[in-house]
Amino acid sequence: MRTIAHISDLHFGRLDAPVAEGLIADLAGRKPDLLVVSGDLTQRARRRQYADAMAFLKRLPSPQLVVPGNHDIPMFNMAARFFTPVRKYRQMVTRDLRPVYEDEQMLVIGLNSARSFTRISGWLNREQMAFAEARFAAAKGKFKVLVTHHPFFPPPRRPDANVIRGGEKYLAALSAVEVDLVLSGHLHLAYHDDLRSHFKASRRGVLSIQAGTATSTRRRGEPNAYNWITVSPQLCTVAVRAWAGKAFEESLVTRYESDESGWHKIQQVPIDQVGAEVMSDVNKQ
Ligand SMILES: [Fe+2]
Numbered sequence: 574m575r576t577i578a579h580i581s582d583l584h585f586g587r588l589d590a591p592v593a594e595g596l597i598a599d600l601a602g603r604k605p606d607l608l609v610v611s612g613d614l615t616q617r618a619r620r621r622q623y624a625d626a627m628a629f630l631k632r633l634p635s636p637q638l639v640v641p642g643n644h645d646i647p648m649f650n651m652a653a654r655f656f657t658p659v660r661k662y663r664q665m666v667t668r669d670l671r672p673v674y675e676d677e678q679m680l681v682i683g684l685n686s687a688r689s690f691t692r693i694s695g696w697l698n699r700e701q702m703a704f705a706e707a708r709f710a711a712a713k714g715k716f717k718v719l720v721t722h723h724p725f726f727p728p729p730r731r732p733d734a735n736v737i738r739g740g741e742k743y744l745a746a747l748s749a750v751e752v753d754l755v756l757s758g759h760l761h762l763a764y765h766d767d768l769r770s771h772f773k774a775s776r777r778g779v780l781s782i783q784a785g786t787a788t789s790t791r792r793r794g795e796p797n798a799y800n801w802i803t804v805s806p807q808l809c810t811v812a813v814r815a816w817a818g819k820a821f822e823e824s825l826v827t828r829y830e831s832d833e834s835g836w837h838k839i840q841q842v843p844i845d846q847v848g849a850e851v852m853s854d855v856n857k858q
């Protein structure tokens with residue numbers, strides 16, 4: 574079994590400071606095997622914002638795996654945007670744009686889906702996919718996770734949201750090398766489901782988990798939140814921990830089981846039932 578704390582869209586420059594302190598407090602007693610940060614560390618890719626974001630990340634559990642988001646590329650300085658888009662990110666966060674975490678049970682790979690030529694959509698390229706596919710194919714029997722800033726498909730309530738171009742094609746390639754899980758952010762909406770909820774023809778499932786904005790004021794009708802994820806070979810539990818005014822609290826717990834056809838949602842516990850530990854079968858597919 575492995576645990577992942579999945580935070581996203583910190584947006585230093587548009588920070589909600591009490592929420593940020595609350596996140597540190599909530600993670601203080603926790604020891605995830607990995608902390609994933611799926612992009613948008615900053616609001617405008619400024620040096621000060623990167624410095625503040627890194628000081629913040631130093632106060633959170635390690636090891637950490639970080640990928641950049643579209644806000645981590647300069648927006649108004651066109652020379653920097655097109656000629657050195659990730660220079661500050663590489664100087665101040667990590668030089669590694671395809672970070673890897675691997676232990677005896679789990680392989681996690683991060684890829685940069687942000688591009689200079691678009692402010693919103695996500696892109697991957699052949700070279701990135703070849704790297705990830707080769708590493709995943711070699712990790713027989715491990716739980717396999719890909720991290721990108723942009724999600725591969727949108728939540729049902731925002732079908733027009735910006736996602737990774739060609740997501741269906743990439744997910745087919747990822748499922749062929751038995752990737753179990755993709756983690757992303759960008760939309761500031763917490764959402765998770767099997768890829769077959771969007772791409773019906775897929776033979777094998779990949780579970781997509783999207784995080785809300787952990788610490789920024791750029792909320793889109795949802796509270797700040799992050800995901801506490803527990804994985805084992807055929808089981809994945811996603812606990813959304815949302816800001817409740819004074820602290821982060823568990824707001825929704827969903828349990829998935831996988832078989833040869835993919836991930837199936839078996840239990841979901843909404844916020845008003847968490848305390849009573851009432852569970853109900855939902856959406857058995
Ligand atoms: Fe964002």
Ligand SMILES: [Fe+2]
Pocket residue numbers: 613642643644722758759760
């Ligand atoms: Fe973003």
